[in-house]
Amino acid sequence: MSSLSYGYNVRSERLRVMGLHELLAFLLLIAVVCWMIFPRDLSSTLRNARLDAVTFSYMQAWLKAKPNDDELRLLMARELIMLGRFQEAENQLVLIAGHGHFHDGDVGWLRLLKDFHRLMALPPRDRVGTMLEYETVERLNAVDWGALTRPQREEYADMALALNQSEMAAMAYSRIAVQSDTPAQWHEQAAAVHLAHGNYQAAATSYLRAMDARGDYDVRKAYFLSALDVLVAGSLHAQALALAERRERSFIADKEVVYRLMLLAQAGGDMARAQRYAVILLNLPGVEASR
Known part of the structure; x- marks a missing residue:
């Protein structure tokens, strides 16, 4: 039964205001809001989110509810290291190690990263000869290269360079080149490290590897001449002439x-x-x- 009020039908107007399309839109809006507030897999969402203060707070809350989520805890430990909160990071690593979920390699890597950033936080004059420097280099030497991801290998090389472990850094750049889509740039970085530390023969070898990794004639020529130049700079004329004899045919x-x-x-x-x-x-x- 409907009634008339001020010239319009109350029942029909109500039906028109909350019609089928409006109701569906309203329900869809509720569903979207619920999906945003209560994601089905918060852990996965947090792992893929941009790490800011809000995300970090969500991480802490999630880990209180799900303390065995080691993957997320590893990410949190790394973020704490980047923030310079080293003791809190170590606390997280201790918890992960205690769970026994086969994350020894990840924990070891993050402890290396923690020690490295602790060392770099010191003034340069206070780093040399410290026990922290010694332990960081030892951790770096103990790393299992085969277990590292590509980004970790690049971090490894950069850490070695920052720690004045030039041979280790150059070798890392050369090893990265082997599995890289752009090997020449990594061989060139290895050459630069060798050259900076006066290892002219090794620098020339790296330039030749960079040359062999490229097909462009002008680039190959530039690397060839660079190899000759570094040998001459090191007064290695005999080696430079031998190199010229071996490779002159291409040029x-x-x-x-x-x-x-x-x-x-x-x-x-x-x-x-x-x-x-x-x-x-x-x-x-x-x-x-x-x-």
């Missing part, structure tokens, strides 16, 4: 390279080879005899 039609090889032979006292390069240079197209 023997390049005027710039042949000219550099001629100068290299002259500097190394190998006049017969210098003359040979001069003859090749004169016979290359576009090269003037006066050069």
Whole structure:
């Protein structure tokens, strides 16, 4: 039964205001809000969320309810390390180790990370010769390379470099290159580390590896000349000439390279080879005899 009030039908107006489409939209809105407030897998959501103060608070609340969620606890421990809250991070790692869920490698890695960041938090003059520095380097040496993820391997190399473990860092960059889609850049980083520490032969080897990893002629040429340059910089003329002899075939039609090889032979006292390069240079197209 309906009634009339002020000229319209009350029952029909009510039905029109809360029609089927409006009701469905309202229920959908409730469902979305509930999904946002009560996610089906909060742990997974937190692991994939951007870590900020709110997310961190949710982590703490979740771990109180689910203390055996070691994956999330590992993430929380790492975040605590990044925040410089080292003791709290260690407390989390102790809990994880106590659960016996086969996270020894993850715990060991985070303890290395914790010690490294503790060390880096000190003024540079206060780091050298400390027990913390010694323990951090020892932890770094004990790392199982095969168990590391790609990002961890990059972190490992960077930590080794920061700890003045140049050979360890260069080797890490070279090992990363083996499984990288861009190996040349990692070999180049290894070369830079070797060169910075005066290891000219190793730097040249890394430049050659970078050269062999690239197909572009100009890039290969640049790496080849860099390898020669570092050997000359280290007064390793005999090694530079030997390298030139082994690899010259790929560049023997390049005027710039042949000219550099001629100068290299002259500097190394190998006049017969210098003359040979001069003859090749004169016979290359576009090269003037006066050069």
